[in-house]
Amino acid sequence: TPLGKAIIWSDCRAEKEAFEISRLVSPADMQRFVGFGFPVGATNPLARLLWIVRNRKEEVKQAVAVLQPKDFIALRLTGQIATDLYSSFSVANILEKRYNSELFERLGIPLKLLPPLFRPEEEVGKVTKDSAKLIDVPAGTPVTIGTIDTWCGILGSGALSPGIAVDIAGTSEQVAVVTARPKQLSPGVVWPLWPGLYFSGGPTQMGASVLSWLQRILSPFKAISFPDLESVAKKAPPGASGLVFLPYLRGERMPIWDSSARGVFFGLTDRHTRAHIVRAAYEGIAYSIRHILETACENVEQPPTCLHVSGGGAHSTFWNQIKADVVGVPVVELENHESAIVGAAMLAACPPSEPHNLAKLSQQMVRLSRRYTPNSDLAHIYDRQFEVYKALYLNTKKLMHKLASCQSRKEVRKE
Incomplete structure (x- = not known):
């Protein structure tokens, strides 16, 4: 069950959080945490994730994970919680295919919110029987996680x-x-x-x-x-x-x-x-x-x-x-x-x-x-x-x- 609405790509509500990340995490540390450097802005997934943690505290307490819209669709199709590496830029280490716990501890973001990581071409699961009835696709059809x-x-x-x-x-x-x-x-x-x-x-x-x-x-x-x-x-x-x-x-x-x-x-x-x-x-x-x-x-x-x-x-x-x-x-x-x-x-x-x-x-x-x-x-x-x-x-x-x-x-x- 979704606990909140998706944040559209052009939304800049996380400007304050972006500034905080820039203050708390040096460019060198960010390179170490996520595998490459990037400018921290209000549209970055990391800044938005921090905004959710700070401004949606009750929903965060109930949340199993924070998902991209496409990953929510994959969840509905397969019953599996997952995301891909490239949609997680600025959050996951793309090169090492993992999250760096030090980054999230520094920012106060619970690790439980981060879904398992897949490569874009990997299968996340198969269409369930219940989902198959809704979309007229055979049950058992493989679902690739895709990317941004x-x-x-x-x-x-x-x-x-x-x-x-x-x-x-x-x-x-x-x-x-x-x-x-x-x-x-x-x-x-x-x-x-x-x-x-x-x-x-x-x-x-x-x-x-x-x-x-x-x-x-x-x-x-x-x-x-x-x-x-x-x-x-x-x-x-x-x-x-x-x-x-x-x-x-x-x-x-x-x-x-x-x-x-x-x-x-x-x-x-x-x-x-x-x-x-x-x-x-x-x-x-x-x-x-x-x-x-x-x-x-x-x-x-x-x-x-x-x-x-x-x-x-x-x-x-x-x-x-x-x-x-x-x-x-x-x-x-x-x-x-x-x-x-x-x-x-x-x-x-x-x-x-x-x-x-x-x-x-x-x-x-x-x-x-x-x-x-x-x-x-x-x-x-x-x-x-x-x-x-x-x-x-x-x-x-x-x-x-x-x-x-x-x-x-x-x-x-x-x-």
Whole structure:
């Protein structure tokens, strides 16, 4: 029986706990506890777990374990409590496949809340007779534990070979470059992906959710569709006539990892129109992708020569072309936009004893669709404005933090 609701990925309620973890656990100790370094932020599983322990004391007393949503589904299917290593990043030691009791003793988190650890391709159990009746699946069907959507999406994007970058374009953007030999294990940039493989990159805090925000504020009384929003943006020229947008509406994760960052439209004049604002938003997300890739490529031997794009945002040919023009490499749209589902299917088809088969499965299961070539005539516009984009955060960070300290969830609410 669930004792509480799931905490969505973008929720930043654990900001105070993240600060406490940073104070109590040094980067060197964190590396020792979980196997690699990472910036402790409000969206980390460890910070959220600490928030639950501190703010849901009665539920914690009753709890058998704290589970990810997918692991709760696995429990309902099989009757087994479990999780996978990569969904437990910042909580479990991915390299050693274990929890470090010293970490949880230091933070005051009961070890009883931590479920048994499995590799993503391992079977957690079989569908029970009762569950089989509910979902019309034969009893005894094996259930693979799987992993977090980002990891699955990277695997399902056909990017296991050098020179291919990934953009999973959803509510947020997940951007990565896979490598077998990272130059350095930079905290918050390089992550274990699979035995012998790492990815350099990470997630933004917002992606297509920026467009949903624009829909609400530009047309509060009559819904405006995404195609209509694109039509508006197309009326403005590339570069939005010098208008630059920082998409930090809920803070930002990769590459700045700052939950107090704030959104900015920079360069507004009385000549700018609604079209310029909308186009700047599309371009702002593209700049964030380029910013992540620029940071990610500092850790890989071979820079990407193309960008595989999937997710709901990949349906937009307009946005795919903007990404190609801004990033400066061809964007290749996947035939199946649901790359995370493809990656999950690959895990289910990959025997734990044969992890090397993953590359073969990728070749068999990932299909490419349309290719978008960068417009070299626009490079000087986007190169110049990308430098402004990066400088904006660095030059307004202190002011952003000052504003963030004045804002509370009660003060910032929907009108």
